[in-house]
Each structure stands twice: as structure tokens, then as C-alpha cells.
Amino acid sequence: MLFAAWAEAMDFSNLFAIPWDETAPFTTPDGLANPAQAIAVLETVAAEVEAQYDSFNVSWGDVFRLRMGEVDFPANGGPGYLGIFQVLSFAPDADDRFRAVHGDSHIAAIEFADPVRAMVLTSYGNATQPHSPHSGDQLELSARKELRPVWRSRPEIKAHLAARETV
Structure with a gap:
């Protein structure tokens, strides 16, 4: 649940350090383009999920x-x-x-x-x-x-x- 909430809040068009490449389908995409932003969004959505469902670890x-x-x-x-x-x-x-x-x-x-x-x-x-x-x-x-x-x-x-x- 937490991952889905995080993914919904992230901008997938700029999410990865190395974007999808059809010539390297097994190794791309790779890495986060902005790890600090990803963590900040995760903290925000974790608090939202916890407020709504009494736990951020809801299945x-x-x-x-x-x-x-x-x-x-x-x-x-x-x-x-x-x-x-x-x-x-x-x-x-x-x-x-x-x-x-x-x-x-x-x-x-x-x-x-x-x-x-x-x-x-x-x-x-x-x-x-x-x-x-x-x-x-x-x-x-x-x-x-x-x-x-x-x-x-x-x-x-x-x-x-x-x-x-x-x-």
C-alpha cells in the first residue's frame, strides 16, 4: 500500500537516474534521479497512509x-x-x-x-x-x-x- 501511494505521488517522467532504454531492457530504468525528493515524498505519503489506516504498514x-x-x-x-x-x-x-x-x-x-x-x-x-x-x-x-x-x-x-x- 505504501509503495503504491509513493508511486502515485511521484513524477514518473523524471523518476529515474537512467531512464528506460529499449536496448537495455534488463538494466533500465535504474536509480532514482532525486533520492532526497523520493525520501521526502515517502515521508509525506507514509504519514497520510498512517492517518487514514492507522498504520503506514497496511497491506x-x-x-x-x-x-x-x-x-x-x-x-x-x-x-x-x-x-x-x-x-x-x-x-x-x-x-x-x-x-x-x-x-x-x-x-x-x-x-x-x-x-x-x-x-x-x-x-x-x-x-x-x-x-x-x-x-x-x-x-x-x-x-x-x-x-x-x-x-x-x-x-x-x-x-x-x-x-x-x-x-
Whole structure:
């Protein structure tokens, strides 16, 4: 949380002593252009975070949440400019916290082996109807940074079938 508040307050266009260079992607950017200013900003935002959340050491997931209906878990994604792999956008919520409202909602990892294997996550669940048992049912997996297996074969699908209707 503190790093995000600091990064938000800093001017990224002039932040680094050595700016990004596409010919040196593993070593740039590097160093702070103005370490004294970076420390001053850190002290300021640490005081602000502490005043708002009773500690400057508050964890990201305590403030940024994955919420849907009664489901509420700590978020682990965030703005892409922070270098976070799972990109999420947040909106203020009523309890001085922030709710994920946009971002990586479907993730898939596929291994093209024999047989093909796939793991996926649809973070908000496989249904958006408020009373569906599958609305938000994968948020906990998202909070734990886990994927679920894809059921591709007929036996796998039958084993996980919730209902079957013939019309």
C-alpha cells in the first residue's frame, strides 16, 4: 500500500537516474534521479497512509478488495504502471476501502502437450446474475492467486455437471 501511494505521488517522467532504454531492457530504468525528493515524498505519503489506516504498514489487500455481493476477499492485482502482472482498476467503496471494478477477469494458461492441459480463472465467476451460485464463486481463487482446471473431456464435464436439461 505504501509503495503504491509513493508511486502515485511521484513524477514518473523524471523518476529515474537512467531512464528506460529499449536496448537495455534488463538494466533500465535504474536509480532514482532525486533520492532526497523520493525520501521526502515517502515521508509525506507514509504519514497520510498512517492517518487514514492507522498504520503506514497496511497491506494492499486490507485496502483493495475483491467484492461481489456478500463475497469479500483481499485483492492482489492493481495498476499496470506499478508493474503488477494482474491489472485491476478500483473504485472507492463505502467503508474507506476500494472495490475492484475493471481489469483481468479471465486468465488462461494452456499447455499444448499430449494431452492438452489448461488452467483458467474467471474471477467474477461463470454467471453475473445476482442469485446464481456461480456469481463471484472464483474470487477466492483469484485472492489466492490460483487457477482452476478446465474440464474438457466428457467424463470431466459430467463429473462437474450441476444440472442437465433436455428440451
